Amino acid sequence: MNESYNSALLDTAVAELSKLPGIGHKTALRLALHLLRKDPEVAIALGSSIVEMRKGIAYCPVCHNISEGGVCSICNDNHRDHSVVCVVENVKDVITIERTHEHSGVYHVLGGLISPLEGVAPSDLEIESLVNRVKDEGVKEVILALSPTMEGDTTNFYIYRKLNGLPVEVSVLARGISIGNELEYTDELTLGRSILNRTPFAK
């Protein structure tokens, strides 16, 4: 297939766009032609926002969440409870949990989950820095908020063992039936777990 469009500039933009996950060659061409049809300001705003974002955003040295230089806004927030640390897989999970407005503590972003199949070892993740935070900063509770998958459970268990002996409470997200879902369509494992972990019907 001839991939040249009589314009090296268009070729380059299409090639760069098609490197994005889930965007193939045809979609990249459609997006590029869309930008060519619109006012120049639209494309320039998009292109420079991407460059500015990548240049301006770094990672917080404390929790490894994204930050626009130095310690992130969550770690800098004195109204938050710095003795409760919620451990998440990635930056997206920080956003997801922030949206619930149920966590008033701080975070620790691991940067992935232990996965021997994908070659992710504990040393590739921010586990040691978590242990050091617990040791040095008077953390009272670590909430493990990882995905309920095999990799998540392995990582939970690894962290639990690493924190063993330290004066810290380790908790994990409750597992049970999803609110709003039909019982009929809940998988047996989750349903079984929700029976074992049933809670008193209060209020």
Add this chain to the structure above:
Amino acid sequence: MNESYNSALLDTAVAELSKLPGIGHKTALRLALHLLRKDPEVAIALGSSIVEMRKGIAYCPVCHNISEGGVCSICNDNHRDHSVVCVVENVKDVITIERTHEHSGVYHVLGGLISPLEGVAPSDLEIESLVNRVKDEGVKEVILALSPTMEGDTTNFYIYRKLNGLPVEVSVLARGISIGNELEYTDELTLGRSILNRTPFAK
């Protein structure tokens, strides 16, 4: 829903990305976080290729195809037959027809199709400039290569009427059964047309 991610730079990039057609807020966030995980060069290459493309690409004053300044490479090519002009809806169709390697003439990009429903009038399209090209540049044949839709047929007929009386041949793409398709699944209109327009079985 809270759309802020503790970083104005990330917010802006996500907002700009989600202006693209077919890219919603969630996909935009996924793309932005993907770019943050990769080396800075990846995001900078993408962002600047978009800016460079939009700044560097203009439209050819002759055929209205994209061009990196002045007359485009197809109109500038002396090996092509400038007396045969293929009329297409948009820049993408030029690429599609070029890929067939069956057209050795030049192009004329209309920039759309006549559509009263979507408020596109003949004056919004490059029809007058086509008529002027035919009058002034000794064009011998105009090939109408528009989509076989109601809008395409309306535009075909309008251009045909406009060129009426000028010493130019007007042809239209052959319509018939698609090569490789089962006859069983061909729509009746196309099949009927292909019987009416049957060609001698030669060679």
